[in-house]
Amino acid sequence: MGLLDDVMGNATPGGNIAKPLMIALGTLVLSKMMSGGAAAQKSDPTLVPEQGAGTPANADGGLLGGLEGMLNKLQTAGHGETVNSWVGSGQNKPIQPNQLGQALGPKAVSTAAQQAGMSEQQLLSQLAAALPGVVDKLTANGKIPTLQELASAFTQQQQK
Numbered sequence: 001m002g003l004l005d006d007v008m009g010n011a012t013p014g015g016n017i018a019k020p021l022m023i024a025l026g027t028l029v030l031s032k033m034m035s036g037g038a039a040a041q042k043s044d045p046t047l048v049p050e051q052g053a054g055t056p057a058n059a060d061g062g063l064l065g066g067l068e069g070m071l072n073k074l075q076t077a078g079h080g081e082t083v084n085s086w087v088g089s090g091q092n093k094p095i096q097p098n099q100l101g102q103a104l105g106p107k108a109v110s111t112a113a114q115q116a117g118m119s120e121q122q123l124l125s126q127l128a129a130a131l132p133g134v135v136d137k138l139t140a141n142g143k144i145p146t147l148q149e150l151a152s153a154f155t156q157q158q159q160k
Contacts, residue, residue, distance in 0.1 A: 021126050024116035025134065028108060029062040029070055030151050063108040066147045067138060070104070077103035085132075087139045092132035097124035100131070 064070040074083045074095075085093040101109050101124045113123040138145055 018126070020116040020118055021123075021130060024112040024118075024123055024127065027062060027112045027115040028064050028104070029067045030147065063111055064104065067135070067150060068144050071135070071144070073105075074100075074103045079103060082132075083135070086135035087142055087144070089142075092136050094132060095128050097121070097128040100124050100128050 062069075064073055071083050071087070074080075077099075079095060079099065082093040082095050085091065101120070109120050109124065113120045116123060118126075138150070
């Protein structure tokens with residue numbers, strides 16, 4: 001069983017994450033794989049945090065610059081204690097859909113909802129329920145996986 005299999009089977013209340021939600025998560029944290037390559041590199045740069053000199057801001061990092069970028073956005077929006085509970089050991093603190101939407105930003109939410117084929121409210125409700133468990137599983141031992149590790153896990157899952 002791979003990393004994403006474990007996440008999909010055990011991260012959410014009630015079991016598996018639906019494929020549309022996986023598409024939305026991929027859109028938020030992995031652009032190239034989810035959008036077919038070059039098209040993802042032309043995504044709106046205002047959605048992506050800047051990275052080091054010479055590194056494209058969204059180089060496989062989705063709308064939010066990868067999992068780390070998404071977590072940083074949540075921390076910056078005042079949800080640091082919540083995010084730390086997901087990454088650390090112990091019980092995961094919940095996040096409300098409206099808090100999640102405000103932290104991620106309207107452009108990122110709209111784009112992810114379109115990619116997943118669901119309304120923004122549906123997306124935020126499902127993400128708010130799933131994200132604590134997904135991040136908890138993806139950050140085993142308190143380590144945030146690299147973009148390459150995430151891309152590999154998503155690619156393997158998409159091929160099933």
